[in-house]
Amino acid sequence: MPELPEVETTLRGIEPYIIGNTVQAVVIRHYGLRWPIPHDLPEKLQGQVIQQVKRRAKYLLLETQTGSAILHLGMSGRLQVLNQARSAQKHDHVDIQFANQIILRFTDPRRFGALLWTENTATHPLLQQLGVEPFDPTFSGKYLWLRAQNKKISIKSFIMDNKIVVGVGNIYAAESLFLAGITPMVPAQSISLDQFQQLAKSIKLILRQAIKQGGTTLKDFMNSEGKPGYFSQSLKVYGRAGLPCFQCGTLLTLVRIGQRSTVFCQRCQS
DNA sequence: CGAACGACCTGCAGGC
DNA sequence: TGCCTGCAGGTCGTTC
Numbered sequence: 001m002p003e004l005p006e007v008e009t010t011l012r013g014i015e016p017y018i019i020g021n022t023v024q025a026v027v028i029r030h031y032g033l034r035w036p037i038p039h040d041l042p043e044k045l046q047g048q049v050i051q052q053v054k055r056r057a058k059y060l061l062l063e064t065q066t067g068s069a070i071l072h073l074g075m076s077g078r079l080q081v082l083n084q085a086r087s088a089q090k091h092d093h094v095d096i097q098f099a100n101q102i103i104l105r106f107t108d109p110r111r112f113g114a115l116l117w118t119e120n121t122a123t124h125p126l127l128q129q130l131g132v133e134p135f136d137p138t139f140s141g142k143y144l145w146l147r148a149q150n151k152k153i154s155i156k157s158f159i160m161d162n163k164i165v166v167g168v169g170n171i172y173a174a175e176s177l178f179l180a181g182i183t184p185m186v187p188a189q190s191i192s193l194d195q196f197q198q199l200a201k202s203i204k205l206i207l208r209q210a211i212k213q214g215g216t217t218l219k220d221f222m223n224s225e226g227k228p229g230y231f232s233q234s235l236k237v238y239g240r241a242g243l244p245c246f247q248c249g250t251l252l253t254l255v256r257i258g259q260r261s262t263v264f265c266q267r268c269q270s
Numbered sequence: 271c272g273a274a275c276g277a278c279c280t281g282c283a284g285g286c
Numbered sequence: 287t288g289c290c291t292g293c294a295g296g297t298c299g300t301t302c
Contacts, residue, residue, distance in 0.1 A: 002296085003295060006295080032279090034279095034296090058295095058296075058297095072296080073296090074278095074295085075279090075280095075294070075295050075296055076279090076295075077295095091280085109280050110278085110280050110296095111278080111280080112295095112296060112297085150272095151272085152272085160296095162297075169295060169296070170294090170295065171295065258274080258275090259274085259275070261293080261294085274300105275301080277298090278296105281293105282293090283291105283292090283293085284290105284291090284292090285290085285292105286288105286289090286290090286291105
């Protein structure tokens, strides 16, 4: 669920309900996420007004005057805005209750997500090492090309490396490479500047499209328990191993790159 | 230093 | 029906 577009969609979904709102209480039912939720997080948040909600990479930042909550959805995390209290289910780990009765509920079956507190987002170790945002003007083919010099790792692992560019997960790495016509396992250093320009363009386009389609999810954000289905119809290669390429009919190939499933077209991506 | 890989955890699908 | 295996959107920390 949470690729960058989903995180961005989540941000847009929760923002209108919590900005300018005061945190009344924080209920933690399960501290054991990727890192334990700090025990003093409730008292840090309580009484604070959410001034801004930001996204950095796949992290959501709930910013207050005294510090920020850092939230990551991991592989299976989800945020919901509840209008009224609803009994917590098995994986509903955290509720942030606001003065206007809105509840922000964090659900995460696999618990790879995180909820932390920091006084200073600029110096927080998790946020400090991050590479460029894909929608930042400095993210370009030239930028990728420069960073790829002498890099032997596969181009797919390269664009999934958060120190290079953030927010490109397994789905959209595969999709971007297909759109750019690049074979996922070739070494990053062997990609030409031309190809990198194509790739940077593809990444932006794919992510932008997905965010746009995430907008449909946004609509039923408040009441839906259902899964967003925005990506399924637009995916060209992800999850389609063995099926014919939409572009040329060749059966799509499945390989393993960096322990992640990777699907590509041997004919269209060369 | 870069690159590979294990680890974290639950749920689900598929094979037997 | 039940057990076992493998796989799933992420990414940090350790090891080679």
